[in-house]
Amino acid sequence: MSGFTLGLALIGGLILVVLVAWNAWTTRRNTPRQPEAMRMDPTDSTVSVQPVTDFDPLAAPPNLTEKRPGLDALIDVLAAISVEAPVSGEAALAAMPPTRRAGSKPFAVEGQNEATLNWETPMAGQRYTAFQAGVQLANRTGALNEIEYSEFVSKAQAFADAINGSPDFPEMLDEVARARELDQFASAHDAQLSFTLRAKNTAWSPGYLQQNAARLGFVPGAIPGRMVLPAATPGAPAVLGLAYDTQAAMADDPAQSALREVTLSLDVPQVDRAEQPFVRMRDTAITLAASMEGSITDDNGQVIRAEALDVIGADLEQLYDTLEARDIAAGSPLARRLFS
Incomplete structure (x- = not known):
């Protein structure tokens, strides 16, 4: 074999080695890292596998109950609803609107418990001497607007009529202005x-x-x-x-x-x-x-x-x-x- 031919063979072999090495490196780089194998003592009978509870970042985990935050004049429009006689929790629940939103804003009704005097979401088996309906002034969708306020009034009025109550609504323009101010604050500090x-x-x-x-x-x-x-x-x-x-x-x-x-x-x-x-x-x-x-x-x-x-x-x-x-x-x- 001539020197020239031998040189070509060596070069070809070198190129092949480089290609194989490149292939191996590329494969290694593109193969995602895998978790380490769990090491357990075979004599340890206390090891068990338990399912992990799912968590949602904006909600309570399953099986963990938390009292719903009550209405608050700081971030809610409040409409007082007076009644002539105590109303049962069953009657209040039956009068609730099918949806708990006015537009994009949460809507809620609370009753004053006759026995405890606490404000709470109406419950069966309780009696209530007064009620208040509320709608949130602002959230990340924006400020409460006139259309949403009108929907709030309509829902609260329908609830009041169903329990023979008399609602007292605050001035719409004042509440909408308050909603805009709160929304501006929230947007600037989110x-x-x-x-x-x-x-x-x-x-x-x-x-x-x-x-x-x-x-x-x-x-x-x-x-x-x-x-x-x-x-x-x-x-x-x-x-x-x-x-x-x-x-x-x-x-x-x-x-x-x-x-x-x-x-x-x-x-x-x-x-x-x-x-x-x-x-x-x-x-x-x-x-x-x-x-x-x-x-x-x-x-x-x-x-x-x-x-x-x-x-x-x-x-x-x-x-x-x-x-x-x-x-x-x-x-x-x-x-x-x-x-x-």
């Missing part, structure tokens, strides 16, 4: 934060992400592709949300689904300040980025530096103070209703 965690090299499988998030206290949410960090108080909204591709979560073989980014979110007004939600959000992002070889970015893909996180934290402290000064503290029943 905060929904999110960080995006992006894989630097190898993608993640849903199982790999779930395993790493579970180590930090996250549990599966009610929606595929979502995990949440439960609050310390039963029935309270989740502290943080972690969302990824729904189709990847529902794939026939999730282990082969490749995730290159996930979103960590915080709905600031919904979560009690005492939970230290932003501190936990920042720590969660840093820990997950380190353990999964990812980077913390904003919606535009720009890396978020540690100093920027400190600035955000300082701004949130001012926001918490402002909400508390308005008697709408983050995580309170009023804040959860207003910012929904």
